[in-house]
Amino acid sequence: MAITELSDNEPLVTHVPALGHDLMVEGDVTGHPVHPPLRPLFPGGLRSEIYSLDGASDVGLGLLVNGWCGVVGMPELQGAQMRRWGVDASRLVMVSSPRGWLATVAALVEELDVVYACAPPVMSVQASRRLATRLRARRSTLVICGGWPSAVTHIDVRTIGWWKSQQVGHSSAVHEVEVTVTRHHWSRSVVLARDDRGVHGISSELVGGIPS
Numbered sequence: 001m002a003i004t005e006l007s008d009n010e011p012l013v014t015h016v017p018a019l020g021h022d023l024m025v026e027g028d029v030t031g032h033p034v035h036p037p038l039r040p041l042f043p044g045g046l047r048s049e050i051y052s053l054d055g056a057s058d059v060g061l062g063l064l065v066n067g068w069c070g071v072v073g074m075p076e077l078q079g080a081q082m083r084r085w086g087v088d089a090s091r092l093v094m095v096s097s098p099r100g101w102l103a104t105v106a107a108l109v110e111e112l113d114v115v116y117a118c119a120p121p122v123m124s125v126q127a128s129r130r131l132a133t134r135l136r137a138r139r140s141t142l143v144i145c146g147g148w149p150s151a152v153t154h155i156d157v158r159t160i161g162w163w164k165s166q167q168v169g170h171s172s173a174v175h176e177v178e179v180t181v182t183r184h185h186w187s188r189s190v191v192l193a194r195d196d197r198g199v200h201g202i203s204s205e206l207v208g209g210i211p212s
Contacts, residue, residue: 032113032141035062035085037201041155041181041188046114046141050132052148055157059179059192060116060143061085062199064092067113072098072105074118074145084198102127109140119146153183160191176202 031045046063053060057074058081064071068091071077075096082089093112098104101120108115109131128150135142144151160176173195180189191202 032063033066035065035199037190037192037199038062038179040190040201040204041179046143047153048136048139048141049153050135050148050151051141051143051153051155052151053143053145053155053157054147055155055179056159056177057145058085059155059157059177060145061087063141063143064114064116067091068093068111070094070108070112070115070117072108072115072117073101074116080196084194084196086198102131105142106131106134109135109138109142112140114141114143116143116145119144119148125150153181156180156182 031042031047033039033045034042051063058077061077061082062085065086065088069087070093072095075094079089082092093108095104095108101117102123105115105117105120131142132150134140143155156179158178158180160178162173162175174193175195176191176193178189178191180187188205190204193200193202
């Protein structure tokens, strides 16, 4: 099935069936699963809160691999990148050019498990708090590409380099990136290699003790 592409004035509910949020349980944390190489960064999965992501935007696709998900304001994310990260296009809703960022995102988090959105224009503290409250009530996750000052958890993507992989009958460019998640007084990093066939973990490191 193809990606569901909505214009800003189309009702979402007509495109998405009644949802049972897909969650995982690890210890005392319940959250949405992520792509396998990113799992060391998110013990227990994604929480019902706002995450900020800085760096290569396609890495955020690795957070959209389970349940119904949405992408807002990032038309540069295309099919090849989604396939690399294992995104199920038949369970993805895209709004490429939202007319009203807050109204669009608020409507999506009512129905979807995880929403990945471009950074919004300036928002009031009250609007930000209302959005966070809605996420907790709906058990949904919002990931903002470009930063969110009030986010508790920050995801930073740093490009390490790239090389050309030569295998029998196949040649591809391999990009190596370091993804670091910082929350309170701990940080955790993984180094990933991604090419046109997928994403693979190389190493991981935890600094600052057990995440809370």
